Amino acid sequence: MIIFWEEKEIKDCRTLMLAVVVLRLLQSGVSVDAWGADGHHATCLLAEPLLAPATLKAVRSLLPEYAKGSLASLCTWPDDIKWQHQWRWTSPLHYIDTPDFLCRYNYLRDCHNEYGDKDMCVSGAINNFTSQLTSFQLPLDLAAPYLMTKHDHPNHYNLTEATLFLAHFVGDIHQPLHVGFTSDAGGNTISVHWYKRKYNLHHIWDSELINTAKQRFYNSSLSVMVDAILLKIGGKWVGETKSWGACANHGISCPDVYAAESISLACKYAYRNATPGSRLADEYFLSRLPIVERRLAQGGVRLAFILNRLFAQTSDSLINQK
Numbered sequence: 001m002i003i004f005w006e007e008k009e010i011k012d013c014r015t016l017m018l019a020v021v022v023l024r025l026l027q028s029g030v031s032v033d034a035w036g037a038d039g040h041h042a043t044c045l046l047a048e049p050l051l052a053p054a055t056l057k058a059v060r061s062l063l064p065e066y067a068k069g070s071l072a073s074l075c076t077w078p079d080d081i082k083w084q085h086q087w088r089w090t091s092p093l094h095y096i097d098t099p100d101f102l103c104r105y106n107y108l109r110d111c112h113n114e115y116g117d118k119d120m121c122v123s124g125a126i127n128n129f130t131s132q133l134t135s136f137q138l139p140l141d142l143a144a145p146y147l148m149t150k151h152d153h154p155n156h157y158n159l160t161e162a163t164l165f166l167a168h169f170v171g172d173i174h175q176p177l178h179v180g181f182t183s184d185a186g187g188n189t190i191s192v193h194w195y196k197r198k199y200n201l202h203h204i205w206d207s208e209l210i211n212t213a214k215q216r217f218y219n220s221s222l223s224v225m226v227d228a229i230l231l232k233i234g235g236k237w238v239g240e241t242k243s244w245g246a247c248a249n250h251g252i253s254c255p256d257v258y259a260a261e262s263i264s265l266a267c268k269y270a271y272r273n274a275t276p277g278s279r280l281a282d283e284y285f286l287s288r289l290p291i292v293e294r295r296l297a298q299g300g301v302r303l304a305f306i307l308n309r310l311f312a313q314t315s316d317s318l319i320n321q322k
């Protein structure tokens with residue numbers, strides 16, 4: 001960011017420092033309960049090249065014009081709005097709390113909000129928005145704004161919102177600590193040292209692992225990191241990608257599978273050796289980064305498969321044709 005501002009020749013040092021401080025505050029502000037912005041951008045950037053042409057067309061018809069055809073540009077939208085009064089009901093849809101130290105997830109037991117309302121959790125939300133999107137029909141006149149055909153749909157759901165929620169929640173459910181223990185709110189109340197700073201464990205998994213990886217291995221660039229993960233999807237992981245994308249019983253999405261994986265990884269890697277007050281540095285970073293990259297890859301691949309099943313009636317993504 002600093003390089004960017006220097007290029008723009010902002011000479012006033014105080015403005016620059018203030019901007020950096022504000023940026024830091026913003027970054028820590030958005031981190032409370034979601035993959036950070038980078039995690040969501042990465043998930044959607046990984047999915048985009050795997051979309052079938054018909055899927056891309058459908059998704060673009062649903063995106064607002066200012067997105068300029070880029071799903072990734074709006075993948076953080078559910079985080080941006082969740083504090084607003086009319087959207088507050090969506091904030092429990094970003095995660096699942098499971099019983100402490102059980103390391104297992106059960107939909108009927110765990111998928112509810114703090115008032116006990118059923119289905120109000122990230123897997124319930126993925127089911128919900130997947131099912132809403134099955135009513136999608138491509139507008140006859142692609143040039144016409146989508147809202148003109150919205151009322152053709154029997155359920156009157158806003159499928160633009162459904163698409164953005166789906167893309168976001170498929171990302172979140174792959175962040176292991178989004179399916180964490182109840183009493184520590186998925187690591188949010190576990191304060192640890194990350195190199196020379198203090199963060200909560202949840203934030204480290206949302207943002208700092210990706211951040212440190214970007215700086216150390218990817219020239220401080222998310223797109224360099226995404227390209228490296230894409231190469232692995234088409235390379236060393238290519239044998240697994242079909243099974244990542246598949247759902248049993250012809251399901252379009254299968255969030256229970258993703259959630260069960262997450263809590264298992266949370267126990268094995270995220271919580272392990274990260275008790276309150278511990279100092280996490282290279283040993284933790286280097287052993288957990290492969291998990292993070294794989295979860296981003298699985299999130300991206302699965303998002304692409306889900307969207308392809310919804311919009312292109314294909315159970316296959318384009319991975320093997322690339």
Ligand SMILES: *[C@@H]1O[C@H](CO)[C@@H](O)[C@H](O)[C@H]1NC(C)=O
Pocket residue numbers: 093118119120121124125126128129157158
């Ligand atoms: C499903 O979406 C509708 C709005 O489109 C909302 O009213 C309902 O609460 C949602 N349920 C879940 C579990 O996401």
Ligand SMILES: *[C@@H]1O[C@H](CO)[C@@H](O)[C@H](O)[C@H]1NC(C)=O
Pocket residue numbers: 147150158159160161
């Ligand atoms: C659908 O949702 C988006 C985002 O909330 C909103 O901007 C748009 O106006 C909505 N469309 C309709 C037809 O209500």
Ligand SMILES: *[C@@H]1O[C@H](CO)[C@@H](O)[C@H](O)[C@H]1NC(C)=O
Pocket residue numbers: 219
């Ligand atoms: C790394 O990033 C800098 C600044 O954005 C850029 O000038 C440089 O070409 C990049 N290096 C590589 C190897 O991509």
